[in-house]
Amino acid sequence: MELFEEFVMWHLTRTGQVFICPQYELHAGWARPDFLALDYMEKAVKVVEVSAAGWPNGLLNRVENREQQWFGKLREELRRRGIIDDSWNKFQVVLYIREDAAKRFKERLGDPNDVVIQSFEKLGLPWEWDWAFQKADKQAAESG
Numbered sequence: 001m002e003l004f005e006e007f008v009m010w011h012l013t014r015t016g017q018v019f020i021c022p023q024y025e026l027h028a029g030w031a032r033p034d035f036l037a038l039d040y041m042e043k044a045v046k047v048v049e050v051s052a053a054g055w056p057n058g059l060l061n062r063v064e065n066r067e068q069q070w071f072g073k074l075r076e077e078l079r080r081r082g083i084i085d086d087s088w089n090k091f092q093v094v095l096y097i098r099e100d101a102a103k104r105f106k107e108r109l110g111d112p113n114d115v116v117i118q119s120f121e122k123l124g125l126p127w128e129w130d131w132a133f134q135k136a137d138k139q140a141a142e143s144g
Contacts, residue, residue, distance in 0.1 A: 004096065011096075015041075018038065060108065064109070102117045
């Protein structure tokens with residue numbers, strides 16, 4: 001598990017009301033999202049995807065087709081297995097992505113109520129190296 005996924009796992013479970021399963025195998029291998037999250041406060045099933053890529057096209061395509069890609073199969077499978085019942089009627093995709101990718105996703109997707117976009121930068125986890133900070137740190141070390 002990479003740093004970004006560990007951060008997301010902490011972010012999702014910090015309230016103690018969310019159960020997560022990493023790499024949940026959906027419908028006999030049809031899909032394997034980074035996390036499946038069951039939010040017991042909201043009675044919501046959340047497909048969580050994490051990407052530090054600048055332009056994750058494949059992820060965008062899956063999100064655009066979220067009903068066929070995840071939601072329909074999850075409803076059927078989780079109800080059949082007795083994990084949720086009919087009161088769990090909220091299904092969402094939660095994306096943890098870079099701010100530049102988040103802007104492009106929002107432009108293409110609009111603002112659907114079943115997609116939540118979280119950016120690493122707004123959550124306090126910068127994904128890119130701060131060259132100005134590195135330069136200042138080096139200068140401070142050299143001046144002793």
